[in-house]
Amino acid sequence: MTAETDTRQNLGFAAVLFVFAVVMIGTTLPTPIYPQYQAAFGFSGSTTTVLFAVYAAGVIAALIGVGQLSQIIGRKPMLLAGILLSFVSAILFSIGTAEGLLFAGRIFSGFSAGILTSTGTVAVLEQAPAARKAVAGALATAANIGGLGLGMFLAGLVSQLTPWPTRAPFVMHALLLVLAGLALLLVRETVKKQQDARFRLQRPGIPREARSVFGAASIGAVAGFAVCGLYSSVAPNFVGTVLGIHSALVVGVVTASLFAASAVAQIVLGKLAVVRAIVLGSILLFVGMILLAVALPLASLALLIVSSVVSGAGQGLLFSYGLRAIVGATPDDRRTEATSAYFVVAYLAISVPAILAGFAERLFGLAPTGIGFAAVMAVLCVIGFATRKRFAGAAD
Structure with missing residues (x-):
């Protein structure tokens, strides 16, 4: 391999990671700005959960x-589609003159995230040079989950520093997406287009061999992603109403x-044994929920941030090792179905509990809702811990 070829592969690898991260940044940009939208449009806290x-x-x-679809038309066209849909979302949010535009923006944002979730990870693995194959999966995770976190932080920072708090973050994101489109030129196509291939829906499915592991892994995925949904949709109201802090930057942090x-x-912690990782993840998420239940009645920002960090670490372990266990227990020709089913469960968990929490807030108030939510998630962690033996023998 020549030095020029090596450089080209490294640039393509960096470019696809950049594209992945930039699209995912857009999916969480609205979170710190929800309080400003509530003030501008007069909608309730439950509306923000519906938006999510x-x-x-x-x-x-x-x-x-x-x-x-990327297996038929290629990775690059699908990555470009994700960039374009995310760009449309950014434009709709930057206009932001009506509530309907926000909902439309969130739909386009969801489509773009779904495309990158299915295509982006595979593209990262395929673009990785030989020297980076071992860390490609971890870097894909960093681009995905890290992009979500970076979106919240950047939105809070930009809205705090500019006189256009509900517009400037999305203008910034639109510019980043233009750069992502240019970066895509450096990415090589790894799929040979199949002229006679037939398009079909990606049917989620759970092979019989993986049902036990899938059920156990789904408990952790539901708990972890429900917590993600709570922090992404309801946390802005917690910070503003319960803690009395009206700063988009604080919400973003x-x-x-x-x-x-x-x-x-x-x-x-990517090299732990699966059972050990599930145990540690369950304990961390359980502790995070206890901290959340204590932080809310005490109105403690410090405890809320510690809860966020501890819960995030637990969620990361439960989700990633649950996915690893499912892949290890599933025959090669059924893995796409099984992973799709796992992601569907995760994204249902990120939305349905958040909606319920939003409506419960109107009936019981923010602090009681948050404490009740934390208690339910803690119970799920205990159940997940109790099923740890199902992961014995899973691929490590």
Whole structure:
């Protein structure tokens, strides 16, 4: 291999990671700005949870609808589609003159995230040079989950520093997407287009051999992603109403901490045995929920951030090792179906509990809702811990 070829492969690898991260940044940009939207449009806290659920529905629709399309038309066209859909979302949010535009923006954002979730990870693995094959999976995770956290932090920072708090973050993101489109030129196509291939929906399925492991892994995925949904949709109201802090940057830090900790835990603790990782993840998420239940009545920002970090680390371990166990227990020709089913479960978990929490907030108030939510998630962690033996023998 020549030095020129090696350089080209490294640039392509870096470019696809950049594209992945930039698209995922857009999916969480609205989170720190929800309080400003509530003030501008007069909608309730429950509306913000519906906005988040619309995004999750878009992700699921894309996973099922176009999950296998990149195998037919190529990775680069699908990555470009994700960039363009994310760009449309950024434009709709930057206009932001009506509530309907926000919902439309979230739908487009969900579609873009769904495309990148299914195509981006595979593209990263395929673009990785030989010297980086071993870390490609971890870097794909960092681009995905890290992008989610970075989106929240950047939105909070930009909205705090500019006089256009509900517009400037999305203008910034639109510019980043233009750069991502240019970066895509450096990415090589790894799929030979199949002229006679037939398009079909990506049907989620659970092979009989993997059902026991899938059920156990789904408990951790549901708990972890429900916590992600809570922090992404309801946390802004917690910070503003319960803690009395009206800063988009603070909201961004609180929510970004969870996703950053998730990404770091998956990378740093990526060589644990599966059972040990599931046990550690369950304990960390359980402790995180206890901290959340204590932070809310005490109105403690410090405890809320610690809860976010600890919960994020637990979520990262439960989700990544649950996925690893499912892949290890599933025959090669059924793995796409099984992983699709796992992601559908995860994104249902990220939206449905958040919606319920949003409506419970109107009936019981924010602090009681948060404490009740934390208690339910803690119970799920205990159940997940109790099923740890099902992971024995899973691929490590």
